[in-house]
Amino acid sequence: MNHTTNLESTLGQGAVYYLFGATGDLAKRKLFPALFSLYKEGKLSENFAVVGLARRTRTNEQFRSDVYESIVEFCRYKADDTELWNRFAEHFEYMPLDINNVDAFRELGKLSEQLDAKFDIPGNRLFYLALAPELFGPVSFNLRDGGLLESAGWHRVVIEKPFGYDLESARKLNDQIRQVFREEEVFRIDHYLGKEMVQNIQVIRFANALFEPLWNNNHIANVQITLSETVGVEERGGYYDKSGALRDMGQNHMLQMLTMIAMEPPSRLHGEDIRDEKVKVLRSLRSYNSHEDVRSNVIRGQYSAGEARGTQLPGYREEDSVGEGSNTETYFAAKIAVDNFRWAGVPFYIRTGKRLPVKTTEVVIEFKSMPQNVLFAQRHDLAPNLLVIRVNPTEGIYIKVNAKTPGVDNSVQPVAMEFCQSCQIGLNTPEAYERLIHDAVRGDSTYFTRWDEVAQAWEFVDRIAAAWRDDSGDLKQYPAGSWGPKAAEELLAKDGFHWWPVNGQEEDNVIWITNNSK
Ligand SMILES: NC(=O)C1=CN([C@@H]2O[C@H](COP(=O)(O)OP(=O)(O)OC[C@H]3O[C@@H](n4cnc5c(N)ncnc54)[C@H](OP(=O)(O)O)[C@@H]3O)[C@@H](O)[C@H]2O)C=CC1
Ligand SMILES: O=C1O[C@H](COP(=O)(O)O)[C@@H](O)[C@H](O)[C@H]1O
Numbered sequence: 001m002n003h004t005t006n007l008e009s010t011l012g013q014g015a016v017y018y019l020f021g022a023t024g025d026l027a028k029r030k031l032f033p034a035l036f037s038l039y040k041e042g043k044l045s046e047n048f049a050v051v052g053l054a055r056r057t058r059t060n061e062q063f064r065s066d067v068y069e070s071i072v073e074f075c076r077y078k079a080d081d082t083e084l085w086n087r088f089a090e091h092f093e094y095m096p097l098d099i100n101n102v103d104a105f106r107e108l109g110k111l112s113e114q115l116d117a118k119f120d121i122p123g124n125r126l127f128y129l130a131l132a133p134e135l136f137g138p139v140s141f142n143l144r145d146g147g148l149l150e151s152a153g154w155h156r157v158v159i160e161k162p163f164g165y166d167l168e169s170a171r172k173l174n175d176q177i178r179q180v181f182r183e184e185e186v187f188r189i190d191h192y193l194g195k196e197m198v199q200n201i202q203v204i205r206f207a208n209a210l211f212e213p214l215w216n217n218n219h220i221a222n223v224q225i226t227l228s229e230t231v232g233v234e235e236r237g238g239y240y241d242k243s244g245a246l247r248d249m250g251q252n253h254m255l256q257m258l259t260m261i262a263m264e265p266p267s268r269l270h271g272e273d274i275r276d277e278k279v280k281v282l283r284s285l286r287s288y289n290s291h292e293d294v295r296s297n298v299i300r301g302q303y304s305a306g307e308a309r310g311t312q313l314p315g316y317r318e319e320d321s322v323g324e325g326s327n328t329e330t331y332f333a334a335k336i337a338v339d340n341f342r343w344a345g346v347p348f349y350i351r352t353g354k355r356l357p358v359k360t361t362e363v364v365i366e367f368k369s370m371p372q373n374v375l376f377a378q379r380h381d382l383a384p385n386l387l388v389i390r391v392n393p394t395e396g397i398y399i400k401v402n403a404k405t406p407g408v409d410n411s412v413q414p415v416a417m418e419f420c421q422s423c424q425i426g427l428n429t430p431e432a433y434e435r436l437i438h439d440a441v442r443g444d445s446t447y448f449t450r451w452d453e454v455a456q457a458w459e460f461v462d463r464i465a466a467a468w469r470d471d472s473g474d475l476k477q478y479p480a481g482s483w484g485p486k487a488a489e490e491l492l493a494k495d496g497f498h499w500w501p502v503n504g505q506e507e508d509n510v511i512w513i514t515n516n517s518k
Helices: 003-013 025-040 060-074 082-089 102-119 133-145 167-178 196-206 234-262 271-284 291-297 421-428 432-442 451-470 487-493
Strands: 015-020 048-054 092-096 125-129 155-159 186-188 220-228 298-304 306-308 311-313 331-337 347-353 360-367 386-392 396-404 412-420 475-479 511-514
Touching (some): 015 025, 015 102, 025 060, 025 082, 025 432, 060 082, 060 092, 092 102, 102 133, 125 133, 125 432, 133 155, 133 167, 167 451, 186 432, 196 234, 196 386, 196 396, 234 271, 234 331, 234 347, 234 360, 234 451, 271 451, 291 331, 291 451, 298 451, 298 487, 306 475, 331 487, 347 487, 396 421
Parallel strands (some): 015 048, 015 125, 048 092, 125 155, 220 347, 298 475
Antiparallel strands (some): 360 386, 386 396
16 A cells, blocks of 8 residues: 555544644634634545543533634634534534543543544544643643553644743653654644645755756855744733744744755655655754854844834833843844755845734745856846745745846846736635644644754754843844844845845836736
């Protein structure tokens, strides 16, 4: 049997999904809608049950009504088909449970047996931990001690981020989880890996003769990854103030995207082969070896009061649950070197921030310029070719080339040729959580992070965090609604580059050829 058939047949057998943290924000906004979408698309068989778990008392009816409301509000499909909704809802149960009470887990074991019998499930169990990280260890121990791992089928645990606060805490967390689950049973979520265009990076790279031969330091001048957000910290000030942009976005989403761009072609498209290649990239990242090194290569900022789209916005330090004199960064930009033969000499610039002017995630591959002293370059200021991968919210790619301006004066103009995937496919693109839950049930961990990746990423990030901890003098304020500290522009200017405009701020002189009819 081949790999795919194996995975699909696992899916067909069904499973019980245990949603720890079922009364929380993530369950409401992402997990219930993802399950409904999978059901509507026929990707869950009828052999499944979902048990919602949290301390709060809810009846099954109340819980189902919570799920219904979440789907109506957040799902790309609406629960407007009564028959479908009723069938779906029958699979949902709620049980009040405190993670620290092992007896409650024994009760859960009894409920699980009833559900296995009712839905003809062969003991497969998926434990989704939508919980604060300090509960990951206790819940794992009680799943084991409460007998939940003794059923006949497979057992898998899906773990939300943040996976630790630094390498040391991540290691402790991992040790606890691994006392109970084997590595192949642990699915560490990085929802960026579930995004359509992040997964598409491999296809763009490895399925195009146009790009693959050029994907190296002979042809690429630099790579830029931008993950900008317009939102502030919203209701998550308590969490964010301890985390900051570096841990919240840098250690996970940004480094993961960097590995997808920089990795060598895997020998096979199997999860382990892909993750082997990704971890090699993380090992090749040049560590900052002094505080001075961090200062010259990493810029951090914090938003102050400002204005966006006519609305006055408070500064970070005025947000709920944020310390008055907090030095937590809400923005960072870094220049990263990947020290291997493919990438030596090619800077990777990454930046992320809250309260920036647009919400967008984009990867720009800037190709080396044409020789400046021959042919057209003698008479024209030729722009470099770009390949831009738009991840979010617009999904698609464009390439920017130089072409003759139509007419008689022989001038040259940049032309951007865009395939806007989301304009064409629109809302039908599955949400990241939908894909990732689907993959976890199929036992496919390709788009989940393996422990060695997580550890390596923490090792890189910890050096930055250590420099920042010892000296906050370089924290720059930037007005909410602006593009962050000026120093982030200078970071590229020193190397003769600049940040390319991202979604919504395209340059005037470019001719667009696009399938986006808007
Ligand atoms: N919300 C989001 O958008 C994102 C969240 N995450 C991560 O997902 C996880 C959950 O986040 P979120 O849903 O926002 O958090 P919430 O605070 O909204 O929910 C936490 C959940 O945990 C339950 N809980 C807390 N203590 C216990 C306990 N002792 N026993 C049983 N249940 C308990 C709470 O229910 P009750 O009080 O009823 O017990 C609640 O259902 C976190 O690790 C977070 O970092 C990651 C990315 C995005
Ligand atoms: O993990 C996180 O991601 C979100 C951004 O995700 P996106 O899919 O909306 O781009 C970010 O707002 C949040 O702070 C962070 O924890």
